[in-house]
Amino acid sequence: MLPALWLGRFGALRGAVICGLAVALFQALPGLLYLGASGANLSRSVLPAIVAVGVTVAGASAQQTIQHQQRMSSAIFDTVDVGLVLLSRAGAYQSMNRRHEDFIRLAYPDGHGGIAGQTGEVYAEDGSTLLARELTPTFRAMSEEEFDDCRIWVGRDPRTRRALSVSARIVRESGVCDSVEAASPAAEAAGVTLHLLAPAVLPMYADPRRLGQVADNLLSNAVKYSQRGGRVDVTLTVDGDRAQLEVRDTGIGISSADRDRLFTRFFRSRLAEERSIPGVGLGLNITKQIVEAHGGRIEVESVLGAGSVFRVRLPLEEPLAPQL
Incomplete structure (x- = not known):
């Protein structure tokens, strides 16, 4: 069954066809030729092919549904015209939209490791004091703190530095x-x-x-x-x-x-x-x-x-x- 699941995940419906042909050629057909197409032997030879194809189709369908939902979620994520980032409990960046990517490039011109709490070119509300790690919005969010209107400045050059207002909410898989x-x-x-x-x-x-x-x-x-x-x-x-x-x-x-x-x-x-x-x-x-x-x-x-x-x-x- 593992090959059938693998074909369903990565080969979609084409994988189901490959799986069906493979089982038919290498298992069902030799059994029928050697033992004959009697009732019991016919069932033993054909049933595994039917089950394998069924598993592959189910896997392909589930994978297509997951991919479609991911595309829809990504499209919605990029629809809003403010920066959004989704953090894991450990502070890893799981997803961000294009607007937030712009802020990341400005705040971390030397690159960002995808982990909350990095300092970079992130300044306090006065626009000149570099924020300590524990005061950065992402570190506070990773610590499960919810807040509104955390005002910061980002950017190395004071002439092009941007002011941001940051809010954080705990994401609940909920209704x-x-x-x-x-x-x-x-x-x-x-x-x-x-x-x-x-x-x-x-x-x-x-x-x-x-x-x-x-x-x-x-x-x-x-x-x-x-x-x-x-x-x-x-x-x-x-x-x-x-x-x-x-x-x-x-x-x-x-x-x-x-x-x-x-x-x-x-x-x-x-x-x-x-x-x-x-x-x-x-x-x-x-x-x-x-x-x-x-x-x-x-x-x-x-x-x-x-x-x-x-x-x-x-x-x-x-x-x-x-x-x-």
Whole structure:
């Protein structure tokens, strides 16, 4: 069976054909010629060929599915127009998008080893003090610290040095239920009640990490912009051929003027700035791009002083192609 699995993985459907021919020529055919095509001998000779081809086809199909999902995930990763990097628990760089590669070339002109915590040409907020290893954003992220708006400068030449605002989140292989659970400590500390209504299982064709990021961003905002004693309701339902995630809060709300710019990169509402609510204005921009890359859309309704409702609608089946 091992050769059949190997052919399925690396040879795809062509491997199934090769496997079938090989078993037929070197096992089934000699047995039939030597012992004859009797009922028992026919079964013993032909059955291994059928099983081997079946194993090869199954392996090929699984490999094609994995490769397709990887291509889709990569396309979504490169859709967002901010730098993204995925770290392992040990701090190894597992994946990064093109924008982050640009920052890496600027911060590490002599090369980067693909491990978190390297110093390089990375400076503190003052633009002149080199960051110690334990203060670099990637080292802090590797240490499972979540943070927003860590301001640094990168680049050897002060004339071309770039200012960056870095945020970190723990990536959870999860669904909406896990995102609500992860947001519960912050909600409890803020005096906000979280309520979830969702089916136990809702199969859909999507990148779970990216959709987990969508849920995390919406929940984080709902809690941050709600006052003590407020409530956040999270609902996941099916509407025809689409899944709908709704996050409803009783927070400070959004003015009509701010709603028009809500998904703009680095935009922050006037109320958020007046109340010094932490954030850098990237979460909703990234959320919108992830949703649209999945063939979905995001909508918002809000009444100033009464709260907001964010609705994400995503196709249950595979979209025709990621929207780049």
